[in-house]
Amino acid sequence: MTAPILLWFRRDLRLADQAAVVAAAQSGAPVIPVYVLDDETPKHRKLGAASRWWLHGSLKSLARDLEAKGNRLILRRGAAAEVLAQLAQETGAREIHGLHHYEPWWRNAEKAIRRKGLDLHLYDGNFLIPPGTVTTGAGTPYRIYTPFWRQVQMRMPPAEPVAAPARIPAPDLWPASEMLSDWDLLPTRPDWAPGFRAEWTPGEGGAQDRLDAFLPCSSLYEERRNLPSRPGTSRLSPHLAFGEISPATLWHAAMYQGGSVGVFLSELGWRDYAQNIIAEFPDYGAHSAKPDFEAMPWRDAPDDLKAWQAGMTGYPIVDAGMRELWVSGWMHNRVRMIVASFLIKHLLIDWRHGEQWFWDTLVDADYGQNAVNWQWSAGSGVDANQFTRIMAPLTQSPKFEAGDYIRRWVPELAGLDEGEIHDPTPITRRRCSYPMPIVGHVEGRERALAAYRAIKG
Numbered sequence: 319m320t321a322p323i324l325l326w327f328r329r330d331l332r333l334a335d336q337a338a339v340v341a342a343a344q345s346g347a348p349v350i351p352v353y354v355l356d357d358e359t360p361k362h363r364k365l366g367a368a369s370r371w372w373l374h375g376s377l378k379s380l381a382r383d384l385e386a387k388g389n390r391l392i393l394r395r396g397a398a399a400e401v402l403a404q405l406a407q408e409t410g411a412r413e414i415h416g417l418h419h420y421e422p423w424w425r426n427a428e429k430a431i432r433r434k435g436l437d438l439h440l441y442d443g444n445f446l447i448p449p450g451t452v453t454t455g456a457g458t459p460y461r462i463y464t465p466f467w468r469q470v471q472m473r474m475p476p477a478e479p480v481a482a483p484a485r486i487p488a489p490d491l492w493p494a495s496e497m498l499s500d501w502d503l504l505p506t507r508p509d510w511a512p513g514f515r516a517e518w519t520p521g522e523g524g525a526q527d528r529l530d531a532f533l534p535c536s537s538l539y540e541e542r543r544n545l546p547s548r549p550g551t552s553r554l555s556p557h558l559a560f561g562e563i564s565p566a567t568l569w570h571a572a573m574y575q576g577g578s579v580g581v582f583l584s585e586l587g588w589r590d591y592a593q594n595i596i597a598e599f600p601d602y603g604a605h606s607a608k609p610d611f612e613a614m615p616w617r618d619a620p621d622d623l624k625a626w627q628a629g630m631t632g633y634p635i636v637d638a639g640m641r642e643l644w645v646s647g648w649m650h651n652r653v654r655m656i657v658a659s660f661l662i663k664h665l666l667i668d669w670r671h672g673e674q675w676f677w678d679t680l681v682d683a684d685y686g687q688n689a690v691n692w693q694w695s696a697g698s699g700v701d702a703n704q705f706t707r708i709m710a711p712l713t714q715s716p717k718f719e720a721g722d723y724i725r726r727w728v729p730e731l732a733g734l735d736e737g738e739i740h741d742p743t744p745i746t747r748r749r750c751s752y753p754m755p756i757v758g759h760v761e762g763r764e765r766a767l768a769a770y771r772a773i774k775g
């Protein structure tokens with residue numbers, strides 16, 4: 319009897335253009351697909367609450383799709399290396415197939431699996447190009463996005479996406495599986511997810527629908543992507559974060575659609591860039607890359623942090639973004655940049671507090687993208703961005719036509735006209751029960767610049 323193969327799913331929850339699925343299906347051996355809910359190996363980086371909500375839907379969808387291929391999904395909990403070794407022993411499997419992932423805890427898990435004598439086969443496909451492939455003339459990884467992207471483009475297009483196999487051979491005997499409903503991934507008391515359900519359909523089918531809806535408008539992307547009041551971006555980020563669609567699929571679909579899709583593709587490039595950074599600096603989510611920043615006199619200001627988290631800072635654009643995040647698990651990119659700058663600079667609160675809040679509340683929370691963008695916002699990263707670049711929320715808000723966005727997410731201000739919506743008068747604030755700014759723009763800016771001067775000596 320041929321020994322079965324374990325097909326290990328992580329954040330690559332799809333059957334199409336998934337090289338490990340293809341390799342396992344073509345091997346001629348029976349395939350046992352498995353997802354391990356591993357809250358041990360990542361330590362304090364276990365999935366946040368919003369990601370857990372997403373994972374539930376994504377696993378349900380994957381299990382359905384596998385059944386349609388004559389197979390099923392086995393669910394287990396525990397440290398991935400232990401669980402997979404145990405499963406291999408139960409089933410007689412010696413090989414494990416999966417996709418490459420670059421978060422430091424997954425690399426540790428992979429080492430531990432190999433140490434147990436299991437034959438782990440890893441394939442590319444969750445990124446346009448495997449991290450570490452393009453390097454500077456000196457052979458070191460790129461730290462600046464623009465030259466990185468120039469080099470990546472020279473190696474594009476990625477290979478054509480491969481369709482899901484028609485059938486995935488199943489074993490005669492199945493190992494036991496846990497029940498998804500026993501994992502308590504969905505919130506119950508209270509159920510804070512109605513806004514999530516209204517906005518998202520996790521799973522490979524949901525990803526394809528989202529792509530189909532975006533493609534006809536993709537040529538407007540460049541013009542609209544910075545306007546939070548307009549539907550201008552793809553909203554594919556959680557699907558990409560959970561690997562429900564491959565970046566190569568997006569690349570080819572956008573190119574086939576035609577029009578000016580270059581800026582959209584370059585945003586996908588930022589995703590690859592972030593993976594390159596965490597592959598080189600595994601601690602990027604925990605430590606500022608510029609060592610000076612470890613001496614930054616961050617404020618310990620729990621009330622200000624709470625006001626920021628709750629969308630009660632008195633800056634309508636900041637509050638709209640933070641409430642959009644809380645209700646829907648997502649926030650527009652331009653607004654992410656504004657709220658991050660506000661936390662770090664106007665409130666002088668350590669960027670790691672913001673990074674952790676996003677980790678818990680974003681449905682697209684991704685270690686690399688989150689850490690790289692927070693360090694970019696702080697000016698503490700390996701890239702060229704500077705701390706002294708301080709975004710003025712009251713200027714950004716009208717500049718990017720955020721009026722309707724604020725009306726939607728800060729309903730107490732919904733009746734205000736363009737003249738007031740971005741910065742209501744004290745009388746209007748009182749009338750609308752909307753708070754006064756927790757810090758003045760000039761005061762916050764000056765305090766931030768003084769702190770920066772202090773670490774620069």
Ligand SMILES: Cc1cc2nc3c(=O)[nH]c(=O)nc-3n(C[C@H](O)[C@H](O)[C@H](O)COP(=O)(O)OP(=O)(O)OC[C@H]3O[C@@H](n4cnc5c(N)ncnc54)[C@H](O)[C@@H]3O)c2cc1C
Binds near residue numbers: 555676685695
């Ligand atoms: C402080 C901060 C934290 C962030 N944290 C995350 C995170 O945890 N997970 C995450 O997926 N994105 C993160 N981003 C990047 C970006 O905001 C989101 O990827 C984007 O808003 C997703 O919306 P979209 O799918 O409509 O993007 P589109 O504009 O349609 O772009 C297509 C895809 O490109 C990628 N992309 C776009 N912008 C960026 C970027 N700046 N950096 C890296 N990849 C990008 C995403 O995968 C996105 O889905 C963060 C940005 C900031 C400023």
